[in-house]
Every structure is written in structure tokens, then in C-alpha cells.
Amino acid sequence: MLSAEHQKILQANALFSGFTEDELAQISRFSAFVEVENQQRLFEQGQIAKDFFLLVSGKIKLAFLSAEGLEKVVDVIQPGHSFAEAVMFFRQRKYPLNASALGHSGVLRVNTGCYLKILESSTKSCFKIMGKLSQRLHWATSEINHLVLHDGKYRLIKFLLANAKKSNNVDLSIAKNILASQLSIKPETLSRTLNELSKQGLIAVDSSHIVLLKPSELEDIIIS
Amino acid sequence: MLSAEHQKILQANALFSGFTEDELAQISRFSAFVEVENQQRLFEQGQIAKDFFLLVSGKIKLAFLSAEGLEKVVDVIQPGHSFAEAVMFFRQRKYPLNASALGHSGVLRVNTGCYLKILESSTKSCFKIMGKLSQRLHWATSEINHLVLHDGKYRLIKFLLANAKKSNNVDLSIAKNILASQLSIKPETLSRTLNELSKQGLIAVDSSHIVLLKPSELEDIIIS
DNA sequence: AAATATCCTTGACACAAGTCAAGCCTTCGT
DNA sequence: ACGAAGGCTTGACTTGTGTCAAGGATATTT
Numbered sequence: 001m002l003s004a005e006h007q008k009i010l011q012a013n014a015l016f017s018g019f020t021e022d023e024l025a026q027i028s029r030f031s032a033f034v035e036v037e038n039q040q041r042l043f044e045q046g047q048i049a050k051d052f053f054l055l056v057s058g059k060i061k062l063a064f065l066s067a068e069g070l071e072k073v074v075d076v077i078q079p080g081h082s083f084a085e086a087v088m089f090f091r092q093r094k095y096p097l098n099a100s101a102l103g104h105s106g107v108l109r110v111n112t113g114c115y116l117k118i119l120e121s122s123t124k125s126c127f128k129i130m131g132k133l134s135q136r137l138h139w140a141t142s143e144i145n146h147l148v149l150h151d152g153k154y155r156l157i158k159f160l161l162a163n164a165k166k167s168n169n170v171d172l173s174i175a176k177n178i179l180a181s182q183l184s185i186k187p188e189t190l191s192r193t194l195n196e197l198s199k200q201g202l203i204a205v206d207s208s209h210i211v212l213l214k215p216s217e218l219e220d221i222i223i224s
Numbered sequence: 225m226l227s228a229e230h231q232k233i234l235q236a237n238a239l240f241s242g243f244t245e246d247e248l249a250q251i252s253r254f255s256a257f258v259e260v261e262n263q264q265r266l267f268e269q270g271q272i273a274k275d276f277f278l279l280v281s282g283k284i285k286l287a288f289l290s291a292e293g294l295e296k297v298v299d300v301i302q303p304g305h306s307f308a309e310a311v312m313f314f315r316q317r318k319y320p321l322n323a324s325a326l327g328h329s330g331v332l333r334v335n336t337g338c339y340l341k342i343l344e345s346s347t348k349s350c351f352k353i354m355g356k357l358s359q360r361l362h363w364a365t366s367e368i369n370h371l372v373l374h375d376g377k378y379r380l381i382k383f384l385l386a387n388a389k390k391s392n393n394v395d396l397s398i399a400k401n402i403l404a405s406q407l408s409i410k411p412e413t414l415s416r417t418l419n420e421l422s423k424q425g426l427i428a429v430d431s432s433h434i435v436l437l438k439p440s441e442l443e444d445i446i447i448s
Numbered sequence: 449a450a451a452t453a454t455c456c457t458t459g460a461c462a463c464a465a466g467t468c469a470a471g472c473c474t475t476c477g478t
Numbered sequence: 479a480c481g482a483a484g485g486c487t488t489g490a491c492t493t494g495t496g497t498c499a500a501g502g503a504t505a506t507t508t
Contacts, residue, residue, distance in 0.1 A: 064368075064369045064372075064373060066369075066373040066374070067447060070373050072368070072369060072372045072373055074365065074368065086357075086358045086361050086362075087358075089351075089354045089355050089357070089358035089359075090358055090359075090362055091355075091359070096362065096365055096366065096369075097365075119347065119350075119351075120347050120351075121347065122347070123343065123344050123345065123346070123347050123350055126343075126347055126350035126351070126354065127313075127343075127344075127350070129354055130313045130350065130353060130354060130357060131313050131315075133310075133313070133354060133357040133358055133361060134310045134311075134313035134314055134357055135313075135314075135315070136361050137310050137357060137360050137361045137364060138310075138314055138320065140361060140364035140365055140367075140368060141298065141320055141321075141364055142320065143364075143368055144288075144296070144298065144364060144367055144368060144371065145288045145290075145296060145320075147368065147371050147372065147408075148288075148296045148371065148408045149288060149290040149294050149296055150290070151494070151495090152494085152495075153494095175454095175455070175456095176455075176456065177455070177456080184371075184372045185495075185496095186495075186496060186497085187455085187456070187457090188456090188457080188458085188495090188496075188497085189494090189495060189496075190456095191456065191457050191458080192457085192458085192495095195457085195458090207456090207503095207504085223291060375464070375465090376464085376465075377464095399485070399486095400485080400486070401485070401486080409465075409466095410465075410466060410467085411485085411486070411487090412465090412466080412467085412486090412487080412488085413464090413465060413466075414486095415486065415487050415488080416465095416487085416488085419487085419488090431474090431486095
């Protein structure tokens, strides 16, 4: 059962915006606010997915873990965003990756069974979900594209340009080793590449604060 | 407008199976049977997506093309399967990749506008689509996993095991350079890796016919 | 403030995979 | 049947990125 405050947060999310008061109340009854400590697992790869989530505060890291213990960070979820909602449509309803907290975090846990039942009566909400799923799919396919057709430097520059504010600077909200994993390079390589771009005078790095000195030249690199 | 025969083929596909005769007839009116020659483009990266497709005969290659002209084959569609149906839910309704025929092929072209209109009245069909989308998403995320966490040899063995018949042999229905691109390695590397596995006595290669001599040892390689 | 842990950087080296180039083998068209 | 074209293989070389190891910087704990 959710508090009124938490229900408001649900309602603000696109996946719930089309629901009536009644439906929302019903979902609320099958939901809970959960707090997780830094590093704590919210769910694990292979676990049966009875819920999906909406992040209220903190950060959640989504990552694959290979048999050898290598980790690939797929995404770092920010407050306000839902995650693992695609899993409820998988044939095998198992989470394909691990979710763990980066810092103390609060999430809303929503029961998939309850949600699906309500979906059955609203094509409008179905369309929202389909939009979400296709958005995820689009991201994933373009990620494959970037992984195969381009190198680590390209992906770093792409990330910097995508995350730059109007003032052309980027504040990393996550540790560099996690960023490295997201870009599918090793921390050492990230460090070297940042260094290289600095020496070329294209960026300036001050710990987690990066300034894009010549954004247009950076764009040129990823186009050519 | 589709022939009765082609309408049957539509109906056999999961994406249309929940529709009434009336709805199917309506879709048929906004559809067409299209034949494409070997190498001919069905649609291109960036083009506005007014249709999605269902392959009747032949093969369709889906591939990204980078600015430098490098190609990454994402998938080779086989008869009976639909493709590009996720694009209709993208915010920017543009095809993210190229589709071209491998050999003379026949496809059914379905208008997205018409299809979406009918979807609006059937959550059952929405669920079929959501299933399809999440299946695609699941494939894509596990592909990212394989690309980042494993090497080309791993992906080749995985492919061989996945495509082996009961008799433990694999008949490549596509050219080796296309398979190489699907595995995200160069043709030279594919050739060398097949050679390496042959010399180890794990497989036997006779042009496009491959026999898995020791499947269990191959499984061991990808587990460890 | 010292001690500790964690993260980040740097250098030396190793290796998987890409590139370039040449030659081979098959398939196809005339 | 012949030549041409395309695909496949092989060798020699290059290169990006990973690995290992050590040192430096920064934050956290006591």
C-alpha cells in the first residue's frame, strides 16, 4: 500500500497517467515503497520477475554479470524513471540483469500481475507501454550499432555531447569506473582517452567535472 | 489489396491472429504484395516508416550502415516472420537500418496507420505486439551482453549450437561474410576461427556445411 | 590527524582482432 | 568451355584495448 505522496509520484509517470482513480488505488494496494542501501541488490539476474519499479530517489545500476564475474553496466536509472517494466512481457519472466543501488535509494515496487490486469482494459495504456518498449528497443539497437561500428573514443565523445548542458560542461553523477563500464571500456582506457582529448585541447577535466572546450571539433570526430 | 492466399499468410502470423474477418479485410486493403530482386533495398535507414513487413519468400537482410560505409548485419529474416513492426512506435517514425533482399524475395507490406487504428480497439492484439517488442528487446540486450562480455569465438560457438539440428550439423543458409557481420567479426577472423576449431577436432567444415563433432566440449568453452 | 579504503591514473607489456594483399576456389554468364 | 567475378582463405603486419602492477589522489573512519 502506498502513501498519498507516493501515489502522486506513480500518477506523474507516463505508465500510469491514463489510469482512473480506482485503478490507481488498486495498483497502490499491490505496491510498496522500498528503501535500499548503497550496493544492495534490488533484484538479481535469473530471479522470477513479479514486480517492476519506479525510482523515487537515489540511483539504480542495471548490469549484466558474466560467469567469469565481469560486469557490464547497461544503464544507471535516475529518479522519476521506471525500470524492468519490459520483463513482464518476456516468455520467461526472469530479470535478465542485476539491479543494485548506487547510494541509499527509494523505489516504488509495482506488482506486474495487478498492472497487467488493468492494462487489459485500456488500449490507451497499452500504447504507452508499447511506446516505452519500442523506445528501449531503439536504444538497444543503436547501442549495438555503436558497439560494433565505432570505438571507445567515439562512444565517450557521444556520451559527453549527449550529457553536456548549455554551458558545455558535463558533471558526472556517477563514478568513472561505472561510466567506463557503460561505455564498454576499461577504467584505464577511459582515463587515457580523457587524457588524450585534454592534451588535444578539446576538453578540460577536473575530477568529475568536464568542460567541452571545442564542441564542434568533437562533433567532427564522431561524424568522420 | 491482397489476394486470398496472402491474406491467409497474414492471418497465420501472431500479429494478426486476433483480428476479425472485417479487420483483416480492412488491413488487406491497405497492404500489398511486393517482390524485390537480389540486393534490392526494401527500405533505407532514415526513411519515414509508413509500413511494416511480413516475409513470404526469400531472405531479407537488416543492417546498419555507418558513415564510413561499414556494415553491421543485425538480422536475416526468414519467411513467415514480420519485421520493422517496432518502428511504428518510435517517436521519430524512421527506419533505423537498411533492409535489402538476399535473393529474389516476396514480402507483404502493411500500412502502419491502418494497423494502429485497429490495435486501438483490441488490447488482446496490443498484448501480442508487446510480446513481440519485448522479445526483440530481450534479444537486443542479450546481444549487447555477448558483444561486450565475450569474444568472437564465443559468439561463433553460440551460433553453431543454436543452429544445430538434431544430427549436430549446421547448414549455413547465408554467405559466410554475412554470418561474420552478424557475429560482429571480419570474414578473415571467421575463417580463422572455424579453422582453429577444426584443427582442435571440435567441428568439421565442408564449405557451408558444418558438423559439430564434440558438442559437449563446445558447450564447455562457452561456459568457462 | 592519522589510518584506511577506494578510486583514479600511469607505465610496460600482451593479445585478440583488424588491415592489407595475394592467391585460390567456386559459380555464373557469354 | 572459357573467362570473369565474387567469395573464401591464408600470411604478414598493425593497432586498439585489455591486463598487470605500482603509485597517487581523495574521501571516510576512528
